[in-house]
Amino acid sequence: NAGVTQTPKFRVLKTGQSMTLLCAQDMNHEYMYWYRQDPGMGLRLIHYSVGEGTTAKGEVPDGYNVSRLKKQNFLLGLESAAPSQTSVYFCASSQPGGDQPQHFGDGTRLSIL
């Protein structure tokens, strides 16, 4: 029973490099989300998707892009990494509806040097 799986778990990048974070869910959820977690700031929404082929901006979208080509996968891309993007990234999924709880992956720790 995997739930939400994020890969990789850790990564170190140099400034200017690019990478893609992968998120996969096996619960047939419609909605998927990408958050970043920074000390003292809780979690902040980067981008989200309400269905296959759709994406939308969250609170802090600058410097990130996303794609949802398949319902079960949600990809987060950094085109040109910056030190300010050093963070822990969490993917989550849920059924539609504001009362539905989100299910979270274990996170990706990303350091930008």
Added chain:
Amino acid sequence: AQSVTQLGSHVSVSEGALVLLRCNYSSSVPPYLFWYVQYPNQGLQLLLKYTSAATLVKGINGFEAEFKKSETSFHLTKPSAHMSDAAEYFCAVSRRRGKLIFGQGTELSVKP
């Protein structure tokens, strides 16, 4: 605009003592409210949620929270703390399309 404020970034209690973690929200419409727990190096897990069915909500691991509209609060309590309760706790309010607005988090320490 909706927002969430958690009072106290760090709370320390003794094992067996009452746990009280404070959360206040602002919302122009009746909110959906959630408490999540995060153990070290893990993702967030749902503790409980308020969806207007009952003002006192019971969750997992003996936690409960009471929705008080007049105080715009949704404080989390547990009568007796256990060492395994040490973790970070997040209060969140739901927006359209399920988007969550999180508080800053409260780290709970439990002393033996």
